[in-house]
Amino acid sequence: MSEKLEKARRFEEKHERDITEEMRPLFHLSPRVGWMNDPNGFSMYKGKYHMFYQYYPYKSQWGPMHWGHAVSDDMLTWKPLPCAIAPDEPYDNAGCFSGSAIELPDGRQLLMYTGVRREEDEDGEIRDIQTQCLAVGDGIDFKKYEGNPVLTEKDLPEGASRNDFRDPKMFTDEAGVYWCVTGNRPADGSGQLLLFRSEDAFHWTYFSTLVENKNRFGKMWECPDFFKLDGKYGVIVSPQDMLPEGLEYHNGNNTLFLAGTYDKEKGKFTEEHAQPIDYGIDFYAPQTISTPDGRKVMIGWMQNWDACAVREPEAPWAGQMSLPREIRYKDGRLYQYPLKELEEKRCDKVEYKDVEFDGEKELPRIEGRMCDLEIKIRPADPFEIYHRFAIHFAEEGDMHSTISYKPHEKVLKVDRKFSGSRRAIVHQRRCQVEPLRDGTVALRIILDRYSAEVFAEDGRKVMSMALYTDISAKGISFISDGKVKIDVTKYTLS
Numbered sequence: 001m002s003e004k005l006e007k008a009r010r011f012e013e014k015h016e017r018d019i020t021e022e023m024r025p026l027f028h029l030s031p032r033v034g035w036m037n038d039p040n041g042f043s044m045y046k047g048k049y050h051m052f053y054q055y056y057p058y059k060s061q062w063g064p065m066h067w068g069h070a071v072s073d074d075m076l077t078w079k080p081l082p083c084a085i086a087p088d089e090p091y092d093n094a095g096c097f098s099g100s101a102i103e104l105p106d107g108r109q110l111l112m113y114t115g116v117r118r119e120e121d122e123d124g125e126i127r128d129i130q131t132q133c134l135a136v137g138d139g140i141d142f143k144k145y146e147g148n149p150v151l152t153e154k155d156l157p158e159g160a161s162r163n164d165f166r167d168p169k170m171f172t173d174e175a176g177v178y179w180c181v182t183g184n185r186p187a188d189g190s191g192q193l194l195l196f197r198s199e200d201a202f203h204w205t206y207f208s209t210l211v212e213n214k215n216r217f218g219k220m221w222e223c224p225d226f227f228k229l230d231g232k233y234g235v236i237v238s239p240q241d242m243l244p245e246g247l248e249y250h251n252g253n254n255t256l257f258l259a260g261t262y263d264k265e266k267g268k269f270t271e272e273h274a275q276p277i278d279y280g281i282d283f284y285a286p287q288t289i290s291t292p293d294g295r296k297v298m299i300g301w302m303q304n305w306d307a308c309a310v311r312e313p314e315a316p317w318a319g320q321m322s323l324p325r326e327i328r329y330k331d332g333r334l335y336q337y338p339l340k341e342l343e344e345k346r347c348d349k350v351e352y353k354d355v356e357f358d359g360e361k362e363l364p365r366i367e368g369r370m371c372d373l374e375i376k377i378r379p380a381d382p383f384e385i386y387h388r389f390a391i392h393f394a395e396e397g398d399m400h401s402t403i404s405y406k407p408h409e410k411v412l413k414v415d416r417k418f419s420g421s422r423r424a425i426v427h428q429r430r431c432q433v434e435p436l437r438d439g440t441v442a443l444r445i446i447l448d449r450y451s452a453e454v455f456a457e458d459g460r461k462v463m464s465m466a467l468y469t470d471i472s473a474k475g476i477s478f479i480s481d482g483k484v485k486i487d488v489t490k491y492t493l494s
C-alpha cells in the first residue's frame, strides 16, 4: 500500500471519532471525514451494495481526490470502509476523479477512474491531462493496474480534448462485452459522450461517439450513465454551464435525462426526450444501479458546486448522497420514487385527515428532523382558492426552512434562506407543479437531519436541498393564506 493511501486510512480512522451520530445524516451517505462529491462505482459486489465517492479526507473542502468507500445491504444504512484509492501514481497524482466499478467473472472487483496529472502546454499554461485508469480489488483493498492508463489521448477521436476526458461508467452487454461511456469536450467547446469497448475489461478501444451536445444543454458533459429503462434507452449526464429555460435547468451545474433509441451497430443514441432530473438546489453527478429484483436505482451527490458554501469550511464533514431513488420511464417522462426499503425505517405513524384552516396551524406530534411526510393540500372551498400554502420545518426561533405552493401560479418552492446559512448563495428554487383535477397537490417529503427531498406530481418532479440548521430545530408548522383542507401522514424514520 502506498504511503499516501496509508496516511489517508490512518487519518480517517482517527478523525471519524470526532463526528458523533447526531452530527451526520441518518440514512444519506456522508463522508467518513472531510469532503465528499460525486458518487463513484455505485455497484453490487458479492451480493452487497458498494458506493465509492470523490473524497478529500483532510479538509471539508475539495482537494486532491481520493476514493472513499462504503458498503450496504439496503442502500440506506452504510458501513464505512477504508479509503479505496489515493492519488499516488505519476498518472493520477493530481487526483483520482470519478468513475465506476464492476464485479469481474473471476470474483475480483474492478474500478475504472479518471487519473489526472498536470502538464505545461505549449502556451505556458498548466492544464489537467485526464486518462482512464483501472484498479483491481477484493471489496476492500485495491491495486492499481500495471498497464495504466488504459485510455489516453491516443484513443480519442479527432478534435476530442485530452483535458476534459473523464468519468468512465462501465457496463456489460448480453454478450458479456465490456463497455464504458465517458464525458468529453469536442472542438465546439461543448460536450459529448464517447463509447469504448473491451473484451476483457483491461484492453479498451474507442467505438463511437454516443451523443453530441452541440451546445444545446450547457457545455461540458460530466458523469455520464447509459442504460435500458422501461423499453427505452436512457442517458444521464451532468452538464456544466447550463442556461435556464423557463423554470427548468436553473442550476449552473445541472442534471439531464435523455430518453431515446440506440443503434448498436453504429453505437449511436438518438434522443427523443430531454428533461432535468432534479428541480431543487442540491443534486449532481448521479449514477444508477440495477438491483437483483430488477429495479433501476439512482443516487446523486446532494450538493452542488455553485452552492457548496452553504457548509461552513470548519465543519467536520461536507457533502452527502441523495436518497436512493427508483427511476421509471412512463408517459414520455422520468419518474422518481423514494427507495421502497425506506418504508421499513418508518415508525410512529401520526395521521390527520381534512384539517381545515386559514392562517397558522401546528398539529400535535407532527415534528422532527428525520421523517417521511405525506401531505395533501386542497382548497377548502373550490370557488375560493387559497393564495399560498407553506410548510415550515427545521423550525426553532428565527430558524426555519420552507416548502410552499402557490396554486394560481402552480409553483412549488423550496427555501432555506433561514436555515442558518451565513452565505449569500442560492437558497430558493421554484418548480412548476400541476395539481390533480380536484385541485389537490400531493407531496411526499423526506427529511433527514441535514436535507429535504420533495417528491411531487407522483414522482415527475423532485426538489432536493441540503440544510445545516442546528439539530435542535425540530418544529413543523403549516401556514396558509386562504382556506385549505389538508391530510397529513407522518412517520418517524429511525
Ligand code: FRU
Residues within 6 Å of the ligand: 037, 038, 054, 065, 097, 098, 114, 166, 167, 222, 223, 284, 285
Ligand atoms: C463532477 C466532477 C467530475 C470529476 C470530479 C472531480 O462533479 O467535476 O467530472 O470527475 O467532479 O472531483
